[in-house]
Amino acid sequence: MITCSGIHKSFGSLEVIRGVDLSVGTSEVTAIVGPSGAGKTTLLQILGTLDRPGAGTVRYGDVDPFALRPAALARFRNSNIGFVFQFHQLLPEFTLLENVAMPALIGGIARREAFARASELVAMLGLKERAAHRPGQLSGGECQRAAVARALVNTPQVVLADEPSGSLDSANRAELHRIFFDLRDRLGATFVIVTHDESLAADCDRVIHMRDGLVTSISSRNEKNQL
Numbered sequence: 001m002i003t004c005s006g007i008h009k010s011f012g013s014l015e016v017i018r019g020v021d022l023s024v025g026t027s028e029v030t031a032i033v034g035p036s037g038a039g040k041t042t043l044l045q046i047l048g049t050l051d052r053p054g055a056g057t058v059r060y061g062d063v064d065p066f067a068l069r070p071a072a073l074a075r076f077r078n079s080n081i082g083f084v085f086q087f088h089q090l091l092p093e094f095t096l097l098e099n100v101a102m103p104a105l106i107g108g109i110a111r112r113e114a115f116a117r118a119s120e121l122v123a124m125l126g127l128k129e130r131a132a133h134r135p136g137q138l139s140g141g142e143c144q145r146a147a148v149a150r151a152l153v154n155t156p157q158v159v160l161a162d163e164p165s166g167s168l169d170s171a172n173r174a175e176l177h178r179i180f181f182d183l184r185d186r187l188g189a190t191f192v193i194v195t196h197d198e199s200l201a202a203d204c205d206r207v208i209h210m211r212d213g214l215v216t217s218i219s220s221r222n223e224k225n226q227l
Helices: 042-045 068-078 096-106 109-125 141-153 170-187 200-202 221-225
Strands: 002-011 014-022 029-033 055-060 083-084 158-162 190-195 206-211 216-221
Touching: 002 042, 014 042, 014 216, 029 042, 029 170, 029 200, 042 158, 042 190, 068 083, 083 141, 096 141, 109 170, 141 158, 141 170, 170 190, 170 200, 216 221
Parallel strands: 029 190, 029 206, 083 158, 158 190
Antiparallel strands: 002 014, 002 055, 206 216
């Protein structure tokens, strides 16, 4: 589904990504792991078209998103890529339901349909009773579940998550991890997750190991099960 070839990225004289090749398959949960400074978040931002590579290509199927004009790239990103960050980034002045519906509204979906989609996801993630609450009235775990619902509202090709459970306690962390795999199984959702959480990585379909801007190894759950 997503293919990266020869990705390089520098900031001034510092080369952060030094020639990365990888692919992401449909309906799989992939973890990107490695020490701080390995280039994980930079790679995720390139996958999400938030940053351009200095060299190399990123393709979503037959589409090269970086060949699109800025407005078309923004539309592509809104329709095809969902984001979950370490801190939920919900807008404080809107309700949980309004936050979840926001990407669909921005994408030009009719208000009734946008809120219908959002309501379905909110219920699926166990947040129906909290839909009218604003972020300041929600727990950290509830906010992150809302962020996952928001990432899925446009039925994207992939959801990219950067340390999504890093700010949560152990109980909410375990619940969020369960949700990722449940959504893969129920909706066929695809996730790429940058994480330091070894328990999450161990459960993923594939694990991409990075160090010093390079992919050092890729392991799959099938391979791990055969060991």
